[in-house]
Amino acid sequence: MNTRFETPAMAEPETGGDGSPGFGPPLGPRVGVVGAGAFGTALAQTARRGGAEPLIWAHEAETVQAINDTASNPAFLPGVPLDPGVRATADLADLADRDLVLMVPPAQHMRRLAEALAGHLAASVPLVLCSKGMEAKTAKLMSEVVAEAAPGHPVAVLSGPNFAAELARGLPSAATLAADDPVLCRRIIARLGLATFRLYASGDVVGAQIGSVVKNVMAIATGIVHGLELGENARAALLTRGLAEMTRFGLARGAERETLQGLSGLGDLMLTCSSLQSRNMSLGHEIGRGGDAATVLAGRRSVAEGAITAQVLAAEAERLGVDMPITRTVDAVLNRGLSLDRAVADLLTRPFKAEET
Ligand SMILES: NC(=O)C1=CN([C@@H]2O[C@H](COP(=O)(O)OP(=O)(O)OC[C@H]3O[C@@H](n4cnc5c(N)ncnc54)[C@H](O)[C@@H]3O)[C@@H](O)[C@H]2O)C=CC1
Numbered sequence: 380m381n382t383r384f385e386t387p388a389m390a391e392p393e394t395g396g397d398g399s400p401g402f403g404p405p406l407g408p409r410v411g412v413v414g415a416g417a418f419g420t421a422l423a424q425t426a427r428r429g430g431a432e433p434l435i436w437a438h439e440a441e442t443v444q445a446i447n448d449t450a451s452n453p454a455f456l457p458g459v460p461l462d463p464g465v466r467a468t469a470d471l472a473d474l475a476d477r478d479l480v481l482m483v484p485p486a487q488h489m490r491r492l493a494e495a496l497a498g499h500l501a502a503s504v505p506l507v508l509c510s511k512g513m514e515a516k517t518a519k520l521m522s523e524v525v526a527e528a529a530p531g532h533p534v535a536v537l538s539g540p541n542f543a544a545e546l547a548r549g550l551p552s553a554a555t556l557a558a559d560d561p562v563l564c565r566r567i568i569a570r571l572g573l574a575t576f577r578l579y580a581s582g583d584v585v586g587a588q589i590g591s592v593v594k595n596v597m598a599i600a601t602g603i604v605h606g607l608e609l610g611e612n613a614r615a616a617l618l619t620r621g622l623a624e625m626t627r628f629g630l631a632r633g634a635e636r637e638t639l640q641g642l643s644g645l646g647d648l649m650l651t652c653s654s655l656q657s658r659n660m661s662l663g664h665e666i667g668r669g670g671d672a673a674t675v676l677a678g679r680r681s682v683a684e685g686a687i688t689a690q691v692l693a694a695e696a697e698r699l700g701v702d703m704p705i706t707r708t709v710d711a712v713l714n715r716g717l718s719l720d721r722a723v724a725d726l727l728t729r730p731f732k733a734e735e736t
């Protein structure tokens with residue numbers, strides 16, 4: 380079944396947060412954000428641009444202080460001045476009065492934070508999941524984790540090609556906003572959508588997460604190819620066959636092909652596999668240049684979700700009987716000491732086959 384909402388049902392009265400076309404009445408302006416990394420901060424700034432009153436929960440006291448006292452987040456979003464209306468707190472209980480909450484922690488912290496937040500929030504408050512990864516110990520998607528950790532809360536997924544720094548600066552961006560409930564989907568879009576942040580509605584909650592999970596692993600692979608100077612042809616081949624892997628895995632997990640070809644799938648794959656702004660691609664690049672993943676990661680405060688996802692995604696693909704050779708190879712390089720020469724040789728000497736998903 381295609382769960383994309385029909386176009387006529389979408390064409391409703393109409394204003395996003397900045398007066399741009401939206402759908403119906405927005406959710407209230409009290410937007411909570413869990414996670415003051417680059418993306419949580421950028422989303423708070425974007426919501427503020429649309430007239431919301433964002434309050435971010437940050438893990439570090441110094442981040443709370445920097446946002447509140449200097450309207451900046453030098454640790455995670457350096458060089459981007461924030462609107463003074465973006466506020467921060469170290470106490471999740473302060474999010475109790477929020478009209479909706481954007482969940483943007485690293486994926487491995489999602490369960491604990493959703494559980495803790497649910498203790499302070501009415502179960503009717505929607506949670507918008509913006510993190511891009513799977514839970515390592517369960518292979519669950521973020522929506523599955525949050526359904527267990529914060530039962531009863533309506534859930535939506537925001538996912539697309541959105542480098543935080545560009546979004547925070549107000550440069551034009553677009554993303555998929557997926558929810559089972561079309562009315563909720565429209566109300567979130569009306570709250571968060573802007574002319575410079577175009578949100579496209581979808582009913583495919585699973586599909587909207589699969590793209591972001593797989594693309595991070597592909598970005599590491601592409602970075603390795605870049606670091607090894609294997610050329611642009613190789614990068615394009617990898618990206619295209621990466622889409623085939625994403626599609627096979629997505630279909631096996633119940634995603635719709637159309638979603639995987641949209642902003643949250645192909646769109647994010649293209650972005651993350653074409654710029655060293657991507658932490659995942661730059662991690663791969665460092666490895667391709669001879670660096671060691673653990674050492675590179677130890678030198679960063681930012682998260683490269685693909686480094687965690689590769690192992691769980693490879694195992695999950697095997698369990699489901701889905702062939703994911705690029706993912707398997709990235710996992711083997713990161714976690715089992717496979718040499719880059721062997722990795723490239725293994726991928727290049729696979730038997731020829733029909734070009735298909
Ligand atoms: N940065 C970007 O351009 C984008 C990031 N995302 C996703 O957003 C999620 C968060 O990433 P970023 O905002 O980039 O983070 P980041 O990489 O900028 O910062 C790391 C974050 O981890 C938090 N953290 C570290 N230890 C923690 C702990 N023990 N408990 C709770 N939080 C802890 C830090 O407070 C900080 O918020 C990830 O899943 C990422 O894939 C999605 C779209 C774009």
Ligand SMILES: O=C(CO)COP(=O)(O)O
Binds near residue numbers: 511598
């Ligand atoms: O998800 C992202 C852009 O859409 C950010 O990618 P990185 O986490 O690789 O920087």
